[in-house]
Amino acid sequence: MEHYDTIILGGGAAGLFCAGLAGQRGKRVCVLEKASEPGKKILISGGGRCNFTNIGAGPANYLSANRHFAKSALARYTPRDFLDLVEAYGIAWHEKTLGQLFCDGSARQIVDMLLAECAKGDVEVKCGQEVGAVTHTEGRFTVTTQDGEYSAQSLVIATGGPSIPKMGASNFAYDLARQFGLKVVEPRPALVPLTLGGDDLLFRELSGVSAPVEASYEKAAFREAALFTHRGLSGPAILQVSSYWYPGKPIAIDFLPELPSGWLTETKRTEPSLTFAALLRRHLPARLADALAEKLALAGDLGNLPDRKLAEAEARLARWTFHPNGSEGFAKAEVTVGGISTAELSSQSMEAKKLPGLYAIGEAVDVTGWLGGYNFQWAWASAHAAAQAL
Known part of the structure; x- marks a missing residue:
């Protein structure tokens, strides 16, 4: 059996960042990742x-059963903090729209940066690890994989x-x-295309x-693009509202x-x-304009259409x-959307209230960001909060 201060289950954004920070604080850390490589x-x-962060990320950009829970972690590790790290590694970036920050090059640069941070803290990153069992006895966690047993005081x-x-x-988490x-x-799907039927x-x-x-x-309202698909609706505006939407x-x-x-x-x-359809074509793609005009059944010149009908069409x-x-x-x-209840965790440290030494971070927790880099920022912020407490 190998012994550590902390075992982190999951070598994604939150897991790798937490590992690097904790390792650099002098903790002996092991990351166990199921996939063949980290950060897939x-x-x-x-x-x-x-899209590694959003410069405007704040509590209002997140969904949770407790909308206040994310405030502490987000305040203590900001988008600017992560951007400073990105720039320290010489990674070129650009702002796309609405505060979304992207690498000029490849997402591989972010993975390499996180692994370099882990290396600075002498973190062991073990991939291809299928977790069979996790137990807790006498103040220590034991994780069993096909390669053996790993023991630690803390489990993330x-x-x-x-x-x-x-x-x-x-659903492992x-x-x-x-x-x-x-x-x-x-849990339910979020930032997901919606399907249409019937009318x-x-x-x-x-x-x-x-x-x-x-x-x-x-x-909830979002002013961005919508895309019609062969199954229904997609595009950024639709993905955003999908996180709030409930069936029916x-x-x-x-x-x-x-x-x-x-x-x-x-x-x-x-x-x-001017005809109604021709007017709509000035503002919308022709196929969409014609479909809407057909649905609203407004034919002929605008001058021959009653104001009441036009007002109804505008409202529709x-x-x-x-x-x-x-x-x-x-x-x-x-x-x-959904996940490990925030009522079970400390907003300061992400530690479980019922079981000291157990932490949950990133998407495993019931905190879900909007589209546009917000979920990465939650990964960094929650990982940072946990790492300071480990």
Whole structure:
């Protein structure tokens, strides 16, 4: 049996960062990773360029049963802190949109940086480790894999959630948490495309069409692009609202969020001979404009259409409701909503209240960020919080 101060289960973003920080604080740390190499989800993120943080990340950008839980960790390790590390390694970066920071080169640079940080702390990173059992006796955790047994005073759960199972994702973190008596908030797919059926089937014929919109679900609203697919709706605006959406509920899309109230009747005054479909084509892709015009059944010149009809059409375009019949599930979800309950953890240290020495960080915890680098920032911040306490 090999003995350590800390064993970290999971060699992803949170696990590697926590390991490096703890190792550099003088702890003897071992990372056990199931995959053949560490950081596999990092490598595919951001189209291979890793959207490694968001410069505006704050508590308001996260979903959790306790919306205050993330405040402490996020305040103590900020996007600027991580950016300082990136720059110290000479990794070139750029801001894309809405505060999203990407590598100019490859996501491999972020993985290499995290592994270099681990090397500085003499961390042992062991890949291809299938965990068979985890036990806790006399103040120590013992982890059994096919290669043997590993023992430590502290155990960090950093194995993520079940999103993208083809990358090896599973419910392991939740099963382990339950084994030690911790509650789990029911997980569901997040940042995931939504599927359409019934009266919305017409829109599936627009597969490949994209447009800037404002998508909303209850109080959550996002002004970004929406993409029609052969199964339903995707694109950044849809992925964002999907994290809030519950099955059986509608979402709404404002197809023309930039236009002022009364734009349709005003255009009738200035260009009465223009058709409704032609006007929509000025603002939207032609296929989408024609489909909406057909749905609204407004034919002929604007000058011949009553103001009441135009006002109704404008209201419908500003709040077009869709009734998704599902999502594309964990297979296509970028992250997971839900996870190990924050009620079980210290917001200061990420340590389990019921079992000293047990920690949970990253996506395994019931804290889920928006699309755009927020989930990476939670990985860094929660890992930092745990590492300071180990």
